[in-house]
Amino acid sequence: MADQMYREYILDHYKNPRNFGRLEDADISHEENNPLCGDVVGMDIKTRDGVIDDVRFHGRGCAISQASASLLTERLKGMSLEDAREIGKQDVLEELGIEISPARLKCALLALKVLKVGAYGLSQEDE
Amino acid sequence: MSMSTSIYEHPTGSGDPAGAPLDVTAIRRDFPIFETGVAYLDSANTSQRPNQVVQKMEEYYRQYNANVERAAYKLSEQATAEFEAVREKVRVFINARSKNEIVYTSGTTAGLNLVAYSWGRTNLKAGDLIVCTVMEHHSNLVPWQLLAQEKQARLEFVDIDEQGRLRRDQFDALLRQEPRLVAFTHVSNTLGTVNPVKELTAEAHAAGALVVVDGAQGAPHLGFDVQAADVDFYAFSSHKMCGPTGVGVLYGKRALLDAMPPFLAGGEMISAVRLEGTTFREPPHKFEAGTQAIAEVIGLGAAIDYLQGLGYPAMRAHEDALTDYAYESLSELDGVRIFGPPPGPDKAGVLSFDVAGIHPHDVSTILDRTGVCVRSGHNCTQPLMHRLDVAGTVRASFFLYTERAEIDRLLAGLKEAQRIFA
Ligand SMILES: Cc1ncc(COP(=O)(O)O)c(C=O)c1O
Numbered sequence: 001m002a003d004q005m006y007r008e009y010i011l012d013h014y015k016n017p018r019n020f021g022r023l024e025d026a027d028i029s030h031e032e033n034n035p036l037c038g039d040v041v042g043m044d045i046k047t048r049d050g051v052i053d054d055v056r057f058h059g060r061g062c063a064i065s066q067a068s069a070s071l072l073t074e075r076l077k078g079m080s081l082e083d084a085r086e087i088g089k090q091d092v093l094e095e096l097g098i099e100i101s102p103a104r105l106k107c108a109l110l111a112l113k114v115l116k117v118g119a120y121g122l123s124q125e126d127e
Numbered sequence: 128m129s130m131s132t133s134i135y136e137h138p139t140g141s142g143d144p145a146g147a148p149l150d151v152t153a154i155r156r157d158f159p160i161f162e163t164g165v166a167y168l169d170s171a172n173t174s175q176r177p178n179q180v181v182q183k184m185e186e187y188y189r190q191y192n193a194n195v196e197r198a199a200y201k202l203s204e205q206a207t208a209e210f211e212a213v214r215e216k217v218r219v220f221i222n223a224r225s226k227n228e229i230v231y232t233s234g235t236t237a238g239l240n241l242v243a244y245s246w247g248r249t250n251l252k253a254g255d256l257i258v259c260t261v262m263e264h265h266s267n268l269v270p271w272q273l274l275a276q277e278k279q280a281r282l283e284f285v286d287i288d289e290q291g292r293l294r295r296d297q298f299d300a301l302l303r304q305e306p307r308l309v310a311f312t313h314v315s316n317t318l319g320t321v322n323p324v325k326e327l328t329a330e331a332h333a334a335g336a337l338v339v340v341d342g343a344q345g346a347p348h349l350g351f352d353v354q355a356a357d358v359d360f361y362a363f364s365s366h367k368m369c370g371p372t373g374v375g376v377l378y379g380k381r382a383l384l385d386a387m388p389p390f391l392a393g394g395e396m397i398s399a400v401r402l403e404g405t406t407f408r409e410p411p412h413k414f415e416a417g418t419q420a421i422a423e424v425i426g427l428g429a430a431i432d433y434l435q436g437l438g439y440p441a442m443r444a445h446e447d448a449l450t451d452y453a454y455e456s457l458s459e460l461d462g463v464r465i466f467g468p469p470p471g472p473d474k475a476g477v478l479s480f481d482v483a484g485i486h487p488h489d490v491s492t493i494l495d496r497t498g499v500c501v502r503s504g505h506n507c508t509q510p511l512m513h514r515l516d517v518a519g520t521v522r523a524s525f526f527l528y529t530e531r532a533e534i535d536r537l538l539a540g541l542k543e544a545q546r547i548f549a
Contacts, residue, residue, distance in 0.1 A: 005492060006547045037488050037504045038518040060518060062486035063548075104492060 005098050006063065013067035018074050021056045030118025031059075034106050039065040043073070043114045052076050052084060057114075062107050064100065069111035071095050076115070085120055087112065149437060149445045154528050157433075166499040166533035171316050171344060171477050171524035173366045176430070180370060183429035184422045195421055196395060210421055213428035214411075217376055220431050221361065222352040228384065230377040230411040231419055235343040236266040238362030238377030239310075241414060242339055243270035245387040246360075247308070253279040256306040258336070260285040260293055261514045262315045265507045267341040271310055285311070287514065291318035291467040298327065302334035309336045313345025313361075317506045317522065318467030319450075319477035321349065325356040332357065337383070343367055347526070348446060348475050350439040353378050365423065370430030374423035377414070384410035391416040434527075442527045446476035449525045453478055453534045460541060466515055476525035479506070482541060485548045487519040493547060494540040501537070 023029075023044035031042030039061030046054040055076045057069045072092065076084055092112045093100060100108045116122045155161050157177035167175060187209065193202040195210045211226075218226040232238040247270075251257075257271050261284050275282040283301050286294045293311070302309075309331040314321050324345075328338045339360040345351055346361075347368035353361050360383070364375040379387075389396055389407055393416035398406040407413045434442070451470045457463050462483035468474045482490055491503035502522040505512045512519060523537055 005496075006489070011548065038512070039488075062488040064489070101492065101495075104488070107488065 005100070005104075007098055010063060010067045010096070010098060013070040014063040017057070017066060017070040019056050019070065019077070020058065022058055023054060023056045026056075028119050030114050032110060032114045032117060034061070034065070034110050036106065037062065039107055039110055041065060041069045041110045041114050043069070043111070043118060045076070045119065047081060050082065051080050052078065057111065061110075062104075064096075064104055065107040065110045068092060068096055068108050069114075072111045072115065081119060084115065087115070147441065149441050149527060151445070151528060151530050154437070155530070158528055161528070164498055166536040168523040168525065168529070168533060168537060169500045169502050170347075170526035170529070171367070171522065172502050173372070174347065174369050174526055175528065176369055176371065176426075177433055179433050180426045180429045184371060184426040187422045187425045192422075194418055206421060209425050209428070210419070213424050213431075216428050216431050220350070220435070221346070221376075221378055222354050223378055224354065225381055227410055228353075228378055228381050230379065230384070230414045231424055232362070232375045232377050232414075233373055233420065234364040234366070234375035235264075235341060235362045236364075236375075238360075238375055239267050239339065239341060240270050241377055241390045242360050242362075242379070243274045245390045245414075246337075246383065247271075247274040248277070249386075249388055251278040251280050251307060255280040256301070256304055257282045258285065258298075258301045258306040258309045258331075259283070260287075260311045262287055262291070262293070262318060262320065262508065262511050263310070263312055264316055264341060264343065265509065266343075267310055267312055267339075268510065271308075280307075284510070287318070287320075287511075290469070291315070291320050292473065293320070293322060293327075299330065302330055302336070305334055306331075306336045308339065310339040310341070312341040312343070313351065314348060314475045314477070315467070315508075315511075316344050316477065317479050317508045317511055317520065319475045319479070319524075320468055321345075321473045321475055323473070324351075324358065328356055328358050344475060344477070347434075349443065350434075359383055365427040365430060368430055369433055370427040371420075371423040374420045374427050376427075379410070381410065384414070387414075389413050389416070393417045395419070437527060445527060446525050446529070449529055449531065449534060450474060450476045450478065452531060453523060453525070453537070456534065456538050457541075460538070460545075462545065463541070466517075466520060476529075477522065478524070479520040479522045481517055481520055482544065485544055487521045489548070490521045490541070490544050493544040494537065497536065497540045497543065499533070499536050499540045 023046055026044035027047045028045040033040045041059035044056045055073045057073050158175045160175050191202050191205040193206045195207040214226045214229045217229045259271050285298045288294055331338045337359045340358045342361045342363035346363035359380050361378040366372040396413050396416040398408050454470050463480050465480040487503035504519040
């Protein structure tokens, strides 16, 4: 039941977030919050020749928002900015691999929004 | 728990304080929603509605559906009579002097905004002081911020102490600066704190201020006597007291309402309209522009009947017992931190807490999977969240139909959350 949403690896990413912290000399740095629940996710990205060289995220919030950010940073490392632009909501949800209730979609997609707005000036509503 | 002598209680017309305890099993049969099996612990957000209220609204729609006051036929006369009979019911409910002091609104938020726009814009000037508190719901805070900005007035907030009670020393200190208006809540929707409205009002009046009280949580759970407390304005919502959504009440003292300009303009509120200008009806109609939520007002009347039929002392005793039980049980859970005063005469049936290491939304999602409904997040009290230094809380709230078994399900769900996140 509840365990389907809080699978072991989600909890692992929540408790031991990957790429957590800040990058001093980031090329892209952006933060968003989810006004409804107060979740915050920020991302610092360092690029070289159009490729994401390093990425860190920071923030606080629920397991879903923080695990989603952690998973996204793992995926982004080494990816070209061009390819990263193509990452869509569905990709993020598939990566999470769990059933997300409608009330929690915003949490799951917050990190993606940070990337889209920060790196490309897009809002998800534009998609 | 004894409550009859408390300064925190002033319900009206609510029967015998030593009356029979609530028969919750029978009460729950009036609420078909419980057949779904949910444990509903979010009544501070919106209450459930009994058959009596739904049936009364249906009766209007099926038997005498017509606009009020506008037409000269029987159907409309009957609708108008029912609509106005509720005004008298509300008058008795809060013990207003006159039913002309009862303004129908769309809810607490609309009532508070009406005061801010109509009274505030007319009466405040640059440099005037408004006093508010850090425990307010956004709807009793943001209107004052906007008003203060527009008028270049000052807005100061009374802090809370470590137990979530208003700091009276700060309240007094701010009163010495002679505010024009003091706005505070009867009952905090996050902390469950019951403010001593009568005392605070007397002090504010002595300092020359008007008093606006947010009764969204007070009217449903404690009832209120506007004359005993002598407040100038009192706003509440039907949907938190077993009535329908979309309607509420603003009580205002007659002399104040008389002197206030209309807020919204349109049909129903006018006396004579010429192209050169318009004269307005007397209060309360002056503030009721356009077709009102007729079915909802009529439903609110049935809700008041329902609550008064049970009696506020019995309801309060029931909610107190649940609060005691939930407070004690939650206190025994490791990692659970409860905000707000402990059970007592200045505590209503609202418990906010957090669980170490688990975000309130995750707690709520896990509880939801077991059929337990609680509020999670900032509860529309973001400044209070900052004051408590938390991102949000989990909030369980109780009402006349809540049973112990629902609290047991809450406790079981919390243990499940702790197991998952261990
Ligand atoms: C203390 C308090 N004030 C104001 C409100 C706003 O009520 P409404 O949304 O019905 O206007 C609420 C309801 O959430 C509340 O709990």
